[in-house]
Amino acid sequence: xxxxxxxxxxxLYDETMELLAQAGIKFxxxxxxxxxxxxxxxxxxxxxxxxxxxxxxxxxxxDVGIVGMNEVxxxxxxxxxxxxxxxxxxxxxLAIPRDVAYDGVKWFEGKKIATSYPRILKDFLMRNxxxxxxxxxxxxxEIAPGIGLADGIFDIVSSGGTLVSNNLVEVEKVxxxxxxxxxxxxxxxxxxxxxxxxxxxxxxxxxxxxxxxxLLMNVPREKLDEVVAILPGIKSPTILPLAxxxxxxxxxxxxxxxxxxxxxxxxEAGAEGILVLDIMKMVP
Ligand code: ATP
Ligand code: MG
Numbered sequence: 001x002x003x004x005x006x007x008x009x010x011x012l013y014d015e016t017m018e019l020l021a022q023a024g025i026k027f028x029x030x031x032x033x034x035x036x037x038x039x040x041x042x043x044x045x046x047x048x049x050x051x052x053x054x055x056x057x058x059x060x061x062x063d064v065g066i067v068g069m070n071e072v073x074x075x076x077x078x079x080x081x082x083x084x085x086x087x088x089x090x091x092x093x094l095a096i097p098r099d100v101a102y103d104g105v106k107w108f109e110g111k112k113i114a115t116s117y118p119r120i121l122k123d124f125l126m127r128n129x130x131x132x133x134x135x136x137x138x139x140x141x142e143i144a145p146g147i148g149l150a151d152g153i154f155d156i157v158s159s160g161g162t163l164v165s166n167n168l169v170e171v172e173k174v175x176x177x178x179x180x181x182x183x184x185x186x187x188x189x190x191x192x193x194x195x196x197x198x199x200x201x202x203x204x205x206x207x208x209x210x211x212x213x214x215l216l217m218n219v220p221r222e223k224l225d226e227v228v229a230i231l232p233g234i235k236s237p238t239i240l241p242l243a244x245x246x247x248x249x250x251x252x253x254x255x256x257x258x259x260x261x262x263x264x265x266x267x268e269a270g271a272e273g274i275l276v277l278d279i280m281k282m283v284p
Contacts (some may be wrong), residue, residue, distance in 0.1 A: 001042050002195040004225035008034070008047035012179055015087045016066050020045075022281075023202035042195050054079050058186050062179075063192055064184075064199075069177040070156065074117045079184045083200050085179040086207055092117055094172040095163050096152040097145050102171050107226040108132045108152065114144035115154035124154075124174045142166045213256050216275040218247055223270035230265045232258065253279065 007013050020027070025041045037044040039177035046062050053067040065079075068274055072079060075248060094113070105128050112133040115121050125132055135150050142162050144150040150153055156177075157163060157170055181203070188196060219227045222237070227250060231237050237252040250271070263274055 005065035083181040090158040095168040111151040114150035214277040217271040
């Protein structure tokens, strides 16, 4: 049984459980304990605070873990990234009060910076030759400048909304983060490694299908070249004959973001009966 450490509640929890569900891995509806075996796949989940996940993997309490890259970098444990999962994207940035004039990273010289990520910040300041006073607080870092606790902050930013509502402005992006699957240093026993390989294979199939749609349409044969040229398909589109030999059916996969642009051009080129279908998984 492969043991996966997952955040017990918080920003990573929902999307991680959704990813496992899309990968066909089922768990009991109610979580009564901290260690929950899957109903249909040889894995069990160990629910932890995200801060404890890198350590649990490094020490072998869990075989693998799903956690933000920010925690992996901060905790500096002996773990390796096995797969980038693509959700919970954010960045760690320096921010200062909006009404302060900023003249580059040397502004932070001699200043007090509040953060929950002292290690990453210390490393950044050292690389830039800056001496600053790092003040560690866990949670609500963004209010520190407003109450006179610090001159600036170093914290997670995604939309930037929290900064705006605290009259702060992002001045230096230090590192990008997303949810990652991490593993330990040691070789897993064969049985567990097999389960892990299958898990990564399924995660990839779910991720590859994300944001993609399956497109079908009918096209007059004489317009085929024009229509095919519009399709930014993964490989060449599938072209099937129809009962009416002057027409054929064209199938392709497109990025959802391009759908309206592509659909309009396909219609103009003579395509009819355009259908768009969800893709659940994509196995290369
Ligand atoms: P815990 O109680 O488990 O310690 P936490 O309060 O430390 O939880 P959360 O706020 O739940 O952490 O965030 C978990 C992770 O989600 C972060 O470490 C980061 O990788 C990511 N994250 C945090 N804020 C955002 C955001 N605004 N947008 C996207 N991802 C985010
Ligand atoms: Mg935490």
